[in-house]
Amino acid sequence: SAVISQKPSRDICQRGTSLTIQCQVDSQVTMMFWYRQQPGQSLTLIATANQGSEATYESGFVIDKFPISRPNLTFSTLTVSNMSPEDSSIYLCSSSGETQYFGPGTRLLVL
Amino acid sequence: AQKVTQAQTEISVVEKEDVTLDCVYETRDTTYYLFWYKQPPSGELVFLIRRNSFDEQNEISGRYSWNFQKSTSSFNFTITASQVVDSAVYFCALNQAAGNKLTFGGGTRVLVKP
Numbered sequence: 001s002a003v004i005s006q007k008p009s010r011d012i013c014q015r016g017t018s019l020t021i022q023c024q025v026d027s028q029v030t031m032m033f034w035y036r037q038q039p040g041q042s043l044t045l046i047a048t049a050n051q052g053s054e055a056t057y058e059s060g061f062v063i064d065k066f067p068i069s070r071p072n073l074t075f076s077t078l079t080v081s082n083m084s085p086e087d088s089s090i091y092l093c094s095s096s097g098e099t100q101y102f103g104p105g106t107r108l109l110v111l
Numbered sequence: 112a113q114k115v116t117q118a119q120t121e122i123s124v125v126e127k128e129d130v131t132l133d134c135v136y137e138t139r140d141t142t143y144y145l146f147w148y149k150q151p152p153s154g155e156l157v158f159l160i161r162r163n164s165f166d167e168q169n170e171i172s173g174r175y176s177w178n179f180q181k182s183t184s185s186f187n188f189t190i191t192a193s194q195v196v197d198s199a200v201y202f203c204a205l206n207q208a209a210g211n212k213l214t215f216g217g218g219t220r221v222l223v224k225p
Contacts, residue, residue: 001158033212033213041217042202042215042216042217042218043156043202043213043215044215045212045213048212090154092156094156094213096211098144098161099146099158099161100146100158100206100213101158102148102155102156102158103155104153104154104155105154105155105156107154
């Protein structure tokens with residue numbers, strides 16, 4: 001099973017600022033996924049990150065708001081830009097494979 | 112389009128009772144994969160089981176068991192003799208091919224009281 005780490009584990013940010021979340025996998029994977037979980041809700045896919053190409057965003061998510069990098073096969077970042085309180089969520093990354101394993105999540109609170 | 116429905120939003124039981132979580136899915140694909148994840152209060156998502164569409168055999172792992180019925184598009188999860196540590200939100204999920212993105216159900220919060 002893949003072991004996935006995320007940094008930071010939690011943060012409190014001010015409205016209008018940006019936060020970059022890092023995701024590291026202990027093995028090379030083709031795709032990495034970024035999910036958002038708003039308070040009391042289920043997980044919603046933000047985008048799929050492929051190495052060497054631009055991320056593929058789901059409906060309702062745009063690159064300007066959630067830019068993603070995928071510099072190699074074990075690492076990805078998600079930036080939450082120009083944050084508002086509505087961005088307060090848990091952000092989770094996962095790796096592709098027969099089974100998708102998830103990182104521990106980043107709890108973001110925007111004031 | 113794929114869809115996963117977990118009709119039960121919250122279930123409360125007393126310790127040692129059995130609890131069954133329902134999961135119904137929709138997909139047009141003939142090959143797909145079903146998952147159950149556990150999310151304890153700490154927030155991480157813990158993988159419990161993966162089942163492919165061609166394997167309808169039920170599975171038991173300790174106090175956990177899963178019933179996959181393709182005829183009714185259901186993949187239900189039972190916790191036998193529940194314990195307080197089972198208190199968590201449980202998610203059922205579906206993807207159309209190994210490694211592809213997951214579609215999650217709304218989740219069922221299980222509260223096990225001592």
